[in-house]
Amino acid sequence: MIKPWLLYLLLSGGLFTALLLSLSIGALPIPPDQIWKIFCEKLGCDTGNGIHLQQAAILWSVRFPRTVLGLLVGASLGVAGAAIQGIFRNPLAEPGLIGISAGASLMAVLIIGLELTLFAGLSNLLGYYLLGIGAFCGAALSAFVVYHMSKSDGRPDVGTMLLAGIAINALAGSLTGLITYMADDQQLRNITFWMLGSLGGATWQTVSALLPFVLFPLLLLPRLGKSLNTFALGEMQSDHLGIDVNRIKTQVVILATMAVGASVAVSGIIGFVGLLVPHMVRLMAGVDNRTLVPASALLGALTLTLADLLCRTVIAPMELPIGVITSLLGTPVFLYILMKEKKKHSL
Amino acid sequence: MLIADNLTYAIGTYKLVNQLSFHIRTGELVVLLGANGAGKSSLLRLLSGDKKASAGSLLLAGKDIGQYSKAQLALKRSVLAQQNVVNVAFRVEDLVMMGRYPHFQNKPSAHDLEVLEAVMAHTGLDRLADRSYLTLSGGEQQRAQLARVLAQIWDVPGALLLMDEPVAGLDIQYQQQTMAIAKQLSKKGFTVVAVLHDINLAAQYGDRVIMLKNGRKWYDGTPIEVLKPRQIFEIFEIDVTTFTNPYTLKPFIIARDTLL
Numbered sequence: 001m002i003k004p005w006l007l008y009l010l011l012s013g014g015l016f017t018a019l020l021l022s023l024s025i026g027a028l029p030i031p032p033d034q035i036w037k038i039f040c041e042k043l044g045c046d047t048g049n050g051i052h053l054q055q056a057a058i059l060w061s062v063r064f065p066r067t068v069l070g071l072l073v074g075a076s077l078g079v080a081g082a083a084i085q086g087i088f089r090n091p092l093a094e095p096g097l098i099g100i101s102a103g104a105s106l107m108a109v110l111i112i113g114l115e116l117t118l119f120a121g122l123s124n125l126l127g128y129y130l131l132g133i134g135a136f137c138g139a140a141l142s143a144f145v146v147y148h149m150s151k152s153d154g155r156p157d158v159g160t161m162l163l164a165g166i167a168i169n170a171l172a173g174s175l176t177g178l179i180t181y182m183a184d185d186q187q188l189r190n191i192t193f194w195m196l197g198s199l200g201g202a203t204w205q206t207v208s209a210l211l212p213f214v215l216f217p218l219l220l221l222p223r224l225g226k227s228l229n230t231f232a233l234g235e236m237q238s239d240h241l242g243i244d245v246n247r248i249k250t251q252v253v254i255l256a257t258m259a260v261g262a263s264v265a266v267s268g269i270i271g272f273v274g275l276l277v278p279h280m281v282r283l284m285a286g287v288d289n290r291t292l293v294p295a296s297a298l299l300g301a302l303t304l305t306l307a308d309l310l311c312r313t314v315i316a317p318m319e320l321p322i323g324v325i326t327s328l329l330g331t332p333v334f335l336y337i338l339m340k341e342k343k344k345h346s347l
Numbered sequence: 348m349l350i351a352d353n354l355t356y357a358i359g360t361y362k363l364v365n366q367l368s369f370h371i372r373t374g375e376l377v378v379l380l381g382a383n384g385a386g387k388s389s390l391l392r393l394l395s396g397d398k399k400a401s402a403g404s405l406l407l408a409g410k411d412i413g414q415y416s417k418a419q420l421a422l423k424r425s426v427l428a429q430q431n432v433v434n435v436a437f438r439v440e441d442l443v444m445m446g447r448y449p450h451f452q453n454k455p456s457a458h459d460l461e462v463l464e465a466v467m468a469h470t471g472l473d474r475l476a477d478r479s480y481l482t483l484s485g486g487e488q489q490r491a492q493l494a495r496v497l498a499q500i501w502d503v504p505g506a507l508l509l510m511d512e513p514v515a516g517l518d519i520q521y522q523q524q525t526m527a528i529a530k531q532l533s534k535k536g537f538t539v540v541a542v543l544h545d546i547n548l549a550a551q552y553g554d555r556v557i558m559l560k561n562g563r564k565w566y567d568g569t570p571i572e573v574l575k576p577r578q579i580f581e582i583f584e585i586d587v588t589t590f591t592n593p594y595t596l597k598p599f600i601i602a603r604d605t606l607l
Binding site: 232 | 397416417418419420421422425426428431433434435436437441442446448495
């Protein structure tokens with residue numbers, strides 16, 4: 001176990017390095033000193049010698065928004081995963097498992113599939129934000145349904161929650177399948193994008209659509225660390241320590257839904273980040289949610305930045321969907337943790 | 348400290364707690380006795396503020412208990428629950444520190460750390476401070492929960508400590524130590540209300556024993572006044588013989604063979 005300050009230092013250092021790599025590696029390499037110069041130029045300082053215009057254009061309108069998007073989505077998935085695991089008192093809970101992602105992608109696919117007919121008016125009105133808002137509503141709806149179905153005696157029951165999540169996932173999956181079946185070629189391409197996840201569509205517009213949804217969760221969830229710690233004692237015990245249990249649960253579900261719903265809206269389903277990142281933090285620095293939640297944001301951002309770098313470089317000039325990378329690398333890690341936990345409990 | 352007047356708690360038409368009136372003074376250690384389903388735990392949940400009374404009133408330090416916010420209550424009373432299931436590997440010291448959460452915002456003050464140290468030493472947990480809670484024995488886990496609950500009110504003069512079957516599942520040494528800690532607290536001016544099943548522990552440590560049956564208060568007084576064979580028969584429907592413990596001069600009760 002390492003101290004929180006050291007963990008923050010390592011993660012920040014790692015994240016900074018990953019961001020720099022992500023900005024400089026690509027079809028057209030941009031050395032770090034050039035990146036620095038281009039930034040200075042954008043901020044209005046005079047750097048003296050000339051900068052490469054093509055590099056500046058690619059950095060500013062392609063690589064930079066994509067990197068920022070990866071950062072925000074990764075941080076959101078990490079922080080939401082940690083908080084959801086906290087309120088459900090279950091380290092295997094994950095936004096995806098309780099239907100948030102499936103609900104979000106169902107709504108997104110619904111909007112893509114029926115865009116021209118049903119949503120045309122709304123689409124004109126809300127423009128680029130329509131998908132984000134739609135995915136968010138889908139996420140909120142499924143989270144609400146699962147959460148309320150899992151309540152018995154006013155307390156969410158973990159077993160029921162997972163079963164309800166499976167049911168909602170199956171329902172959303174089959175409806176998504178139905179729309180996929182009816183979709184034309186262009187729509188099919190867009191739908192595949194949702195299912196596998198990608199940061200490829202990143203523009204400053206995407207970033208600005210995402211930012212308002214993830215800003216509050218990223219700022220507020222880390223402040224709930226103390227309350228989430230008391231949840232581990234049990235809800236009654238938490239109540240005896242003066243925590244308004246129901247308010248905290250509602251806050252976490254709303255904030256996590258905002259973060260994950262909006263992330264799925266701009267990048268599709270990126271599996272396993274919300275589940276794995278908090279576990280990796282626990283292995284490094286222990287279970288205290290005051291460290292776990294903010295550190296999960298940092299590690300989530302770091303993980304997704306590296307995953308995106310990987311998926312756009314391994315088969316360049318082609319791209320792998322990022323959801324494929326995170327699940328492919330995440331599953332073995334997840335199984336390893338599972339085996340380790342099993343061994344610990346049987347001892 | 349606690350004044351109950353016609354306190355009633357009903358689910359539907361079934362009264363789990365029925366018109367209880369009593370007055371518990373600061374510094375008393377009161378033991379609630381009664382058969383399963385007598386209403387002890389329900390009464391404790393009323394005293395802790397978890398449940399609202401259906402009728403009657405309950406004053407804590409002169410104010411109706413419903414008037415306190417959760418945060419205010421957390422600074423006045425702490426509760427050791429009957430069941431504590433924790434499946435997260437907190438360090439023992441971190442778990443005990445959670446008892447101080449109502450007292451600080453983000454960082455524990457120097458005073459909170461002092462309280463933590465005092466409680467850990469008092470409950471004999473200092474040698475386990477760095478261990479993971481999940482690696483402790485059942486008795487040690489219960490001890491850590493007790494320490495957490497003590498830390499919550501350690502520096503609050505006259506605070507209320509509620510314990511719901513605090514010795515269930517503990518060996519005899521832990522039982523005695525737990526009750527001795529409770530007794531010592533009450534002598535320091537804390538008010539302690541404990542639900543117990545062991546009549547002899549009640550006789551040994553209680554300043555006062557309240558026997559409940561069917562949600563009503565049947566007997567209320569010192570162990571010597573309450574724990575008489577006829578009265579124990581009325582509550583538990585078993586034949587007992589009582590002696591006087593020559594060391595404590597408290598009643599000592601043994602059950603006679605039950606004929607089926």
